Amino acid sequence: MSKDIGKLLQKNKKHILEDWMTRQLADATLREDLMSNEELREQSNELLNALLKNITDHTIDTQSAAFDEVNEIISGISISRARQGFTPRETGIYVFSLKDALQKSLEGEIKNDPQLLYDSSIQVNKMMDDLGIMTFETFIKGREEVILRQTSEITEISTPVIQVWEGILALPIIGTLDSARTQVVMENLLQEIVETGSTIAILDISGVPAVDSLVAQHLIKTVAATRLMGAECIISGIRPEIAQTIVHLGIDLSNIVTKASLASALKYSFGLLQIQVKKSPNKV
């Protein structure tokens, strides 16, 4: 792109902005409920300023450092739009309607040099397509960040170790027990056994949807590790359908103390620790 084209567009900035705004306001996807027209104009003006400032080179490279400012503004716009509830399509139209406005301006200014008009149109189009793609990438990246954060939060919060009594720990497991989860569960449990000096750990699997051979193996390993620490490990929360499935599948849990509910596991633990829980005969 020759410097003249950059200057030419720069000179026509006002017109381009007006044309772009008209196109945006005319579009059926305009979201006046999410953003006022003044705000939209301000945002558009900022982007156009940054963009035209950088169209001075012979070639336009949206990956170059010169475009950092533009890229930053575009990313900011698409992320904030994603959060505000704009669809990717609406954000896409925002960028692509600028392409139309720029194209119109080129056509108006370069009347008698078809080759130049062709070359500069191609370049402007390519640049705007790149920026359009970037809005989608940013949009998706924003979403992915949220998902990643939630995933790690879930792994963290879903493996709490609770001291239910002096010497008794309970660990409710919710969801699937894959290798990564088992590692976290085991580490947390062994750590807590040391810290609290507990001698009994109850693994409650009420929240585990299915016990296949992999989950069973992870459970067996966790029980073995707990025993190595000198503590007894009880598995509770075995629902009737899980019990039937385990038997048919052929998993042998006969070496492990299992209970139907956390309550019965607790009762069993009291027995082991020779603790008696009694109703007081008189009101205190």
Next chain:
Amino acid sequence: MKLVLNKDVMSIEKEQDVVPFRNRVKEYAVKIGMSLVNQTKLITAASELVRNMLKYGGGGVTIIEVISQGRDNGIRLVFQDKGPGIKDISLAMKDGYSSGKSLGIGLPGAKRLVNEFDIKSTLGEGTTVSIIKWKNG
């Protein structure tokens, strides 16, 4: 005669594909009104076969079908991989046999959990396992 009422295909390439696949199977089982015990048996069998496909077959494709025969409805699952295949199927079907230092109950256990179980394997070409669990089976 077995009629196919609905068909769904899912490709399994990584560990993260297992849970969504199991959930899809569960959805169909719930939809046809399968009892909780049968649902759990089916999902557990599916879990075993899909894990084998990942571990030994390098991933593959699963087909989930709702089928009907006479008055009974059921779910048919097919697990297809293009892995190395199984040399001795009757050995692989034995309780406790594992080439991967595991419990070796995946295949025989899955067979016990469902109503129909079919396994075909060709060395160097791959393995296909197909199971059916009837709603009231």
